[in-house]
Amino acid sequence: MGAAIRHFTAIGPGDQVFTVNVERDFRYDPYRDFLACAHCGWSPSLLTTRRLDDMAWEHLADSHDATRGRSDQENESVRKARWVVLPLCAVLIIVLLVLVQS
Ligand SMILES: [Zn+2]
Secondary structure (H helix, E strand, C coil): CCEEEEEEEEECHHHCEEEEEEEEECCCCCCEEEEEECCCCCCCCCCCCCCHHHHHHHHHHHHHCCCEEEEEEECHHHHHHHHHHHHHHHHHHHHHHHHHHC
8 A cells, every 4th residue: 555645535415525545656666646535445547548636526526426625635744745855955956056166
């Protein structure tokens, strides 16, 4: 199983919130992303050119009748990781520029 990196949620009947996760499997190189429904075990083949979010919304609507309040959120730890990586890259670029000029 991979790490959930993104969550598609929508609200269905009775205000129940349904979630489809995007899971990233780092055992592959390059990594692969999978879709997995948290409620019914739906996990489609991704040998398709369709977009992940289209498939997730369609599943939430068709299988769970969840069409309201759609939200598409990145996993908290993935978001935090980017905030760490971005400044590090900026620092690296500055260091390289300084080295090139000297
Ligand atoms: Zn489902």
